[in-house]
Amino acid sequence: MQATAEWLDTDYYEVLGVAPDATSKQIKSAHRKLARTAHPDANPDDPTADQRFSDIAKAYEVLSEPEQRSEYDEIRSRPRGGPFGDQGLGDQSFGYRSASTQDFDMADLFDLFGAQARPQQRATANWPLRGRDLTASLQLDFESAVNGLTTTLQLDGRTVNTRIPAGVKDGQTIRLVGKGTPGANGGPSGDLLIEIAVDKHPVFERSGRDLTVTVPISYADAVLGGEMRVPTLDGTFVTIKVPSGTQVGKTFRVSGRGVPHPTKPGNLLATVTIAVPTSVTDEDAGLLRQLSK
Structure with missing residues (x-):
C-alpha cells in the first residue's frame, strides 16, 4: 500500500x-480481537459494520x-502544508479518489488557477x-x-465469487472491500456494494436473529395438554410438550434453531393458535355444549 492522503x-x-x-x-x-468482535457476521444489525471492519483492516x-x-x-509527524501538501507529503504519492470524485480531473483544477498551481515534482x-x-x-x-451462501456475480465482464x-436482511447492503473496479497507477480497487432483496416465506418470518412460526393445536390439547410438532427451516420437526391450559398466543422457544451465528445463534419462536375444525360430529357438538355451560 502506497502513502495516501487518508494517512494524514x-x-x-x-x-x-493502541x-x-x-x-x-x-x-x-x-x-x-477487533477482527473478531467487529466482523459484519457478528454485527448483522449494524449498518456501519462493513465500513468499520474495512477501517480496521486498513489500519x-x-x-x-x-x-x-x-x-x-x-508522514503524520510532518506539519500540514497548503492544499498540495508541499510541507506534508512532499514527493509521496497520495490522493486516492473515491467513487464520488471519480470523474474529477485534478488537471482541470490546475488549469483553473494557471500553470503556477501545478506541482512540478x-x-x-x-x-x-x-x-x-x-x-x-x-x-x-x-x-x-x-x-x-456462496454465489457468483458477473460484473463488467468479470466473475466475482463472494x-x-x-x-442478511431484505434491503440490506453488503460492502465487499476491493471487489469494485481496479485502481490506476497502483491505487486500490473500489468496493462492491450488493443490495439484498429477500423473498418472503410461506411459513416462517424473521425477527432479528430469531425465526417465528405459528403452530395450530387442537382445543383439546390446549385444555388438557399434549404435544405440538414445530416445523423448522430445514424441513424437520421438533416436538414440544404443551401444558394444560395453554392459551392462544403462548410462545414456545426452541433454542438455537434460528439464524446461524458462530457465538450466539438465534432461536425458533413457535406461537400457539387453536385449530378450529371446519365440521364437527353431533357427538362432538353435544360435548362442546356441555362444556360451555
Whole structure:
C-alpha cells in the first residue's frame, strides 16, 4: 500500500485502540480481537459494520508492516502544508479518489488557477487513483438469506465469487472491500456494494436473529395438554410438550434453531393458535355444549 492522503486524516493507532509506541505484538493482538468482535457476521444489525471492519483492516495493513508503519509515522509527524501538501507529503504519492470524485480531473483544477498551481515534482497523471465502487442487486430466497451462501456475480465482464453471510436482511447492503473496479497507477480497487432483496416465506418470518412460526393445536390439547410438532427451516420437526391450559398466543422457544451465528445463534419462536375444525360430529357438538355451560 502506497502513502495516501487518508494517512494524514486517519489515526490508525486510534482505530486499533493502541498507543503510537505499541509493539508489533500488541498491534497484532488488538487487530485479532477487533477482527473478531467487529466482523459484519457478528454485527448483522449494524449498518456501519462493513465500513468499520474495512477501517480496521486498513489500519492493520499499514501498522503491521515495519516499513509502512515507519513511513506512516514520518508522514503524520510532518506539519500540514497548503492544499498540495508541499510541507506534508512532499514527493509521496497520495490522493486516492473515491467513487464520488471519480470523474474529477485534478488537471482541470490546475488549469483553473494557471500553470503556477501545478506541482512540478510529480505529474498528476501518475498519482494512484482509487477504482470506482460498483453496485449490484441480489435476490435471495428466505432460506439462503438465513443460512448464507456462496454465489457468483458477473460484473463488467468479470466473475466475482463472494460469500453472503448468514442472516442478511431484505434491503440490506453488503460492502465487499476491493471487489469494485481496479485502481490506476497502483491505487486500490473500489468496493462492491450488493443490495439484498429477500423473498418472503410461506411459513416462517424473521425477527432479528430469531425465526417465528405459528403452530395450530387442537382445543383439546390446549385444555388438557399434549404435544405440538414445530416445523423448522430445514424441513424437520421438533416436538414440544404443551401444558394444560395453554392459551392462544403462548410462545414456545426452541433454542438455537434460528439464524446461524458462530457465538450466539438465534432461536425458533413457535406461537400457539387453536385449530378450529371446519365440521364437527353431533357427538362432538353435544360435548362442546356441555362444556360451555
